[in-house]
Amino acid sequence: YGAVQSVAPRVLGSDHVHGAKVWAFALLIVTAGIAVAVTLDVAVTTAVVGGLIVYGLVFAVNSSLHSYLILAYSEHDDDVSLDVGFYYSANATGRLVGTLLSGVLYLWGGFEGAMWGSATFVLITWALTLRFEPLPTAPHLRMREQFAG
Template identity: 50%
Template sequence: MFSKSAGINILSLARFFLFGARDVWFVVALPVFLQQALGWRFWEVGGFMGLWVIGYGIVQGSAPALRRSWGQSAPPGVKAVEFWSGSLTAIPALIAIALWREAAHPGIAVVVGLAAFGLVFAMNSSIHSYMILAYTEAEDVSLNVGFYYMANAAGRLVGTVLSGALFLVGGLQACLWASALLVALAFAVSTRLPMPPRQLSTQATDGSRA
């Protein structure tokens, strides 16, 4: 059932938690909150969610160019996975705190927070997709990528179910705290990732030349 590669198994588990963290508040809780609590109309909710998905896709597709513009010319590695998942952990928690403390209008807190979440989440997702190929041998690409996206789908399913259940119990704030917890689990799992074989061999070659 599992891959022969420890890196792929660990990355797939991190992917499971990462996409669960998105859908636990994005799929059910957020649109219901926008309509019920903020009084948005159906087309406003649908248009906003659609624009978010488009923006997320643009950022994800532009991730390599964005990394180069930030001076990161080397391929992403384990540290990049840890950095972006660690950064993402804080965002849903900050949105939940802002709603709880009424630090800003709920609409502003949610819209600004969701934009930040989408940006950092897209970087996470893009780097995950690069890393799965970095761990995969040429003859096992379809098997390993399929296993990885199975974990992705499982995380989305769990997140969707929890989104509705937690919203009924504790509203959007409960879903946001669950999101923060799931991203924290993705970060914790990511700390166990081994260095990809190609990067390890390159490091060994560079060391032998020194």
């Protein structure tokens, strides 16, 4: 996970907003692919184990992108710590709610129901990334402006 996050910035290029959209869609494809395999009962063990390995890699890239974007969208130095704190609080809350909801979905619909519930939430996540606005100013340019003036 950490190795993927450390390599991600070199692999992603400079358009991180577009990257967030692409990688969220990739996460959707992986999650839906696992759900389809479970629903159709096609090589379920291979699909789940292999799919979760791919999911972990794609998730790590998404996590790296989000860590960058939360800083890049913070326009004022005073807001950075507040924005990062809110991001991590929201992240922890989302993990808690996701864990509880996946348990409920598993009780109601078995593993298949839990997978389709997960795919639905990843679809919502991808739809939300489509609303990302362009970055205000590239952070490295903001830093250069601060030191120049």
